Amino acid sequence: MAENPLRFRDDQQADEPAVSLGAFLEQANANSVRIEAGDDVRLLIPALDRVRLVEIDFPRFRDGRGFSSARILREAGYTGELKATGDVLLDLLAFMRRCGFDSFAPDSPIDPAEAELAFNRYPHVYQHAADPPDSPWAVPIWKLRHA
Amino acid sequence: MKILVHELGAEEFARQVEEEFAHFVTLGTDFPQAEYDRIAAYFAPPPFETGLSGEIDRSDPAFALWVDRQVAAHKAPGYAIANISLKPIGGIPGDISAEQMDLVADLAERYSFDELRATHAQNLVLPHVRKSDLYAVWQALDEAGLADVNLDLVSDIIACPGLDYCSLANARSIPVAQKLAERFADIDRQRDLGELKIKISGCINACGHHHAGHIGILGVDRKGTENYQLLLGGSGAEDTTPAKITGPGFDEDGVVDAVERAIERYRAVREPGERFLDTYRRVGMEPFKEAIYG
């Protein structure tokens, strides 16, 4: 499989296709799951230690439920790959990262150089979110100000 | 959001918000007091002078009228809050020319610690004027055509841009506001009617907050022509109430007439000291309906 330039992880990609949330919960050995916009991702939390890949689909850019799904999983301690698929647009990328996504498979391709610019547009943030620990966003501006 | 609250019920919705909030607090998103203080410092009150006179020289009667209607008390002794009306009769609510704006900016710089505020009612406020400077401020405003005396009166109408400027509109708002203001131009009549808030929106998006007007007007599209629904009894103040629709809608001139009929009914049945809204609350919709639809 070709390297995904919008994948920000060093580990091996999961090699099995993601299955629906219902199927995943029934198949005790599955490790990749696909979350649709209406799915309640909290059902996945008890099974998190066997998950290697979660794909979260954005059917239309204005359906923002996938942002919450991602954040909920990260806050529940999920550390595997979290991939945004579907109607993923350049101007959403930075916010998706802040919600915990670390790979992207947009329906219409995004130029990695432009993605890089989007990630670096705002160097500081006001509030802690589901940012990766090595991200500049992991430390809110007030912590830097009053360190 | 309103659909969600409707589906879940207010109690369950509140419970879920509380639960999420409790979780949120554990994430350490709260900023420290030092950051709060840093931001609060931007909102420190200006350096008010002390020992100022509390007197206003009211010997010019036109100025005294303006003071009574447009000037409000300030918490710092010797200062006052000056409301600038952007509602000249027949004008576009909230409009101000570049030259007038320059002048107001100068006044803010000179007399109000460089501070000027815009209100949701489409007027401007000089928030910290020394009482002894009010006359000079008024003279400058008057010369620039900005000394109208109608704050919160029937001609102090809020109107959204409507079909003249807004691509979402169903109907025009501004001409309705202009016709209403002209209908009630007589200042003695306005003062007799007292506080009366008319608010006009050109579509259901409600940018003019018609649903919170003592009298509200909502532009709708009826088979491709502009039509206006009339609403009564709304309030956006501390005693919030949503306004209620009177009945079938009107065309542009029809709605102006209907407003006048409602207001005349108020005059006929009000008790001493009652505002339009108070009378409506006491007597209900029926007497107004009868006046409006005959």
Ligand code: SF4
């Ligand atoms: S209420 Fe409607 S017409 Fe008026 S400004 Fe808002 S969107 Fe435009």
